[in-house]
Structures are given as C-alpha cells and as structure tokens.
Amino acid sequence: MSATYLMPTYNRQPISFTRGAGSWLYTANDTPYLDALTGIAVCGLGHCHPKVTEAIQQQAATLVHTSNLFGIDWQERAGEALCTAAQMDSVFFANSGAEANEAALKLARLYAHNKGLKRPKVIVMEQSFHGRTLLTVSATANPKAREGFFTLDEDFIRVPFGDIEAVKTAAQNHKDICAIFVEPIQGEGGLNTAYNGFTYLEELQAECDTHGWLFMLDEVQTGNGRTGKYFAYQQSNARPDVLTTAKGLGNGFPVGACMVRGHAKDLFGAGSHGSTYGGTPLASRVVHSVYEVLSNSDIMENSVREGQFIRDSITSELQQYGISSRGAGTMMGIVLPETMDCSQLVDLARDEAQLIINVTGGHIIRLLPPLNISRNESEQVVERLVKLLTPALQGLHR
Numbered sequence: 001m002s003a004t005y006l007m008p009t010y011n012r013q014p015i016s017f018t019r020g021a022g023s024w025l026y027t028a029n030d031t032p033y034l035d036a037l038t039g040i041a042v043c044g045l046g047h048c049h050p051k052v053t054e055a056i057q058q059q060a061a062t063l064v065h066t067s068n069l070f071g072i073d074w075q076e077r078a079g080e081a082l083c084t085a086a087q088m089d090s091v092f093f094a095n096s097g098a099e100a101n102e103a104a105l106k107l108a109r110l111y112a113h114n115k116g117l118k119r120p121k122v123i124v125m126e127q128s129f130h131g132r133t134l135l136t137v138s139a140t141a142n143p144k145a146r147e148g149f150f151t152l153d154e155d156f157i158r159v160p161f162g163d164i165e166a167v168k169t170a171a172q173n174h175k176d177i178c179a180i181f182v183e184p185i186q187g188e189g190g191l192n193t194a195y196n197g198f199t200y201l202e203e204l205q206a207e208c209d210t211h212g213w214l215f216m217l218d219e220v221q222t223g224n225g226r227t228g229k230y231f232a233y234q235q236s237n238a239r240p241d242v243l244t245t246a247k248g249l250g251n252g253f254p255v256g257a258c259m260v261r262g263h264a265k266d267l268f269g270a271g272s273h274g275s276t277y278g279g280t281p282l283a284s285r286v287v288h289s290v291y292e293v294l295s296n297s298d299i300m301e302n303s304v305r306e307g308q309f310i311r312d313s314i315t316s317e318l319q320q321y322g323i324s325s326r327g328a329g330t331m332m333g334i335v336l337p338e339t340m341d342c343s344q345l346v347d348l349a350r351d352e353a354q355l356i357i358n359v360t361g362g363h364i365i366r367l368l369p370p371l372n373i374s375r376n377e378s379e380q381v382v383e384r385l386v387k388l389l390t391p392a393l394q395g396l397h398r
C-alpha cells in the first residue's frame with residue numbers, strides 16, 4: 001500500500017505496526033519495538049490494556065451511540081469518576097484534546113461577555129501547544145502550526161512560560177484579559193517545567209484571583225496519571241476553574257474532556273455548546289475503565305518510580321557529558337548538548353535499538369513510556385539509549 005490518498009500532513013516514519021501489547025509494538029513480521037512514546041502520551045496503560053479492551057468489546061456489542069438527546073448512563077458514571085479524580089464540579093465530553101480546549105476557550109469568552117468585556121484576551125505561553133482547531137492553534141505558539149491560517153492573534157497575549165512578572169505586566173497593560181490558559185508542563189514545546197516547578201501554578205492562580213480571570217489548565221497531556229498524580233496540578237496547592245484533558249483519558253480511544261468549577265461552573269447552558277459524538281456510551285465506558293485502572297492500582301506510583309529510575313540512570317551513566325533531565329512521572333525530557341546533531345536520533349533508535357522515542361526542541365529526547373512500565377523494560381530503555389548516545393557524545397567531546 002502507499003499513502004497516495006492521504007493528505008501529507010505528517011512526515012511519517014518508514015515503518016508500521018500491526019499489533020501492540022503493554023510497552024511493546026510489533027511489525028507484521030513480529031519484530032518487537034520497545035515503545036517509549038505510547039502514541040504521543042496516549043496509551044498510558046500500555047497498548048491494548050485488557051480492562052480497556054474488555055470495555056470496548058462489551059460496549060461495542062451492547063450500544064455504541066444514541067446522541068446527547070438522551071440520557072447516557074455511562075456518561076454520567078464516567079463524569080462522576082472523572083470529576084472526583086480531578087476535584088472538579090462538572091464535565092463536557094468531547095472527542096479530542098483540541099476540542100476540549102476549544103470548549104475551554106469558548107468558556108473564557110462567554111465569561112468575558114458576561115462581564116461586559118468588548119474584546120477579551122486570554123494569556124497563553126511561549127512554546128505552548130493547545131491543538132489544531134482555529135482557536136486552539138491561535139493559542140499555540142509554534143509558528144509552523146500557525147503559518148497561513150490567519151490566526152486570531154488579537155485574542156491572545158503571549159508571555160514567557162514560568163515568568164510571573166510578565167503576567168503582572170500584561171495585567172497592567174491590558175484591561176480586557178479574561179483568563180490564563182497554560183500547560184502545567186509544556187509537552188510539545190520542549191518538555192518545559194517552570195523554574196519553581198508547580199509553584200508557578202499557584203502564582204498564576206493568585207493573579208487570576210486578583211484580577212477576576214479564569215484559571216484554565218490544559219492537562220491534555222499531563223493528565224490521567226502521566227506525571228504521577230491523577231492531574232499534574234494536584235502536585236501544587238492551585239485549583240483551576242477550567243481543566244481540560246484527553247490523550248491518556250481513553251488509552252487510545254479518541255475522547256476529550258473539559259471540566260469546570262467555581263466561576264466557570266454555570267457558564268454553559270442548554271444549547272450553548274455541544275457535540276454529536278461527545279460522551280457516547282462507548283467512549284464513556286472506556287473513560288470509566290481507564291479511571292478504574294488508574295484509581296485501583298499503584299500505577300501512578302509506578303510511573304513516578306520508573307520515571308525517576310530512567311532519568312537518574314541515563315543522567316548518571318552519561319554524567320561526564322553533562323546530560324540533564326526534566327519532567328515528572330513518565331513525562332520525561334533528556335536534555336542533550338545543544339551542539340549535538342539530533343536529527344537522526346529517532347531513526348537510529350528505531351532501526352538500531354528497536355526503541356521508539358521522539359525528539360523535541362532540537363536536542364531534547366522526549367520519553368513517554370507507559371505508566372505501568374516494568375523495571376526490566378525501564379532498564380532496557382536506559383540500556384538502549386545509553387548505547388546509542390555514547391558514540392555521538394564521545395564524538396562531540398573528541
């Protein structure tokens with residue numbers, strides 16, 4: 001087969017997989033690849049987790065879709081589960097991260113409208129990624145994603161990530177700000193953590209409280225246990241008004257969620273937002289099954305333990321080359337020297353080490369293995385990466 005009939009929106013790697021199980025992907029001839037990317041932070045419970053597979057199979061044979069014109073028992077159950085885990089009041093189910101974020105940004109605009117603001121602006125960050133719909137790509141920093149789309153730039157104010165003074169300055173210069181929208185750890189934009197970690201979220205919330213803005217978190221990637229807590233913000237004392245998630249939420253089944261509390265709670269009413277597919281019995285049952293696995297196991301502790309093991313092992317084995325690491329749980333960045341040419345790393349890892357990784361920001365290896373990765377598999381990630389990186393790093397220091 002060829003990709004002739006597919007729009008060329010992706011530079012695809014010259015490989016495809018036919019089967020997955022846990023931390024492993026298999027090609028048609030059954031060659032195993034260790035997956036330290038999990039479909040870009042999606043399959044947090046590993047490929048084809050038995051509980052999720054069972055939920056999909058049973059619900060597919062029972063009832064797939066009725067539309068939101070009717071009560072949906074599984075949607076109510078998934079909603080209660082998710083809001084309990086997230087400490088939020090209510091949820092709108094969408095089908096992707098971008099859609100969940102679109103709902104969040106619409107909430108911010110409605111909030112501004114109700115306050116009588118004329119041209120409301122949302123504060124977003126440099127290096128942010130929020131999705132590909134028109135409004136979410138406008139909130140996104142990456143010029144490549146924005147170019148040519150007449151993005152809605154006037155609706156956003158962009159400040160450096162981690163810089164609370166820049167937010168204070170923006171507050172002085174603009175009277176029509178209605179919200180801050182931020183990722184607790186920036187995923188696509190280089191695995192950036194704020195210099196003061198999650199305390200940054202508390203500082204941002206304080207600004208929101210002072211000025212009456214909505215505090216909105218994009219946990220599309222950091223949610224569902226990825227950083228070691230159910231939601232990353234729970235590592236701080238901050239509390240968002242709006243919280244979005246997707247990626248790990250369905251372990252590969254497409255689903256997103258926008259949750260609200262506090263000021264944001266009563267903004268949407270009947271008819272003000274919607275989705276034909278959002279929260280189908282099938283999607284909702286999958287969400288519920290992921291919740292059951294996450295909340296009834298030590299999988300998040302495992303994510304913290306193994307993430308720390310992988311980071312510590314790699315940085316200590318490559319200590320002489322000044323490698324550092326950042327992130328939380330199994331959302332990890334291995335920071336290589338800026339002078340290193342990393343353009344071939346993804347291909348080399350795949351072809352020579354049967355290891356699936358990603359490189360972001362030019363020189364940062366992005367590792368997003370399953371939360372339930374075993375110690376043996378963690379050791380293999382370390383071993384394969386160290387073997388691959390050593391000659392390149394030696395070359396740099398020659």
Ligand SMILES: *Cc1c(COP(=O)(O)O)cnc(C)c1O
Pocket residue numbers: 096097098099101129130131132183187188218219220221246247
């Ligand atoms: C992936 C991602 C999105 C977009 O999610 P889609 O499901 O691709 O629409 C939005 N925000 C963050 C932080 C993401 O990582």
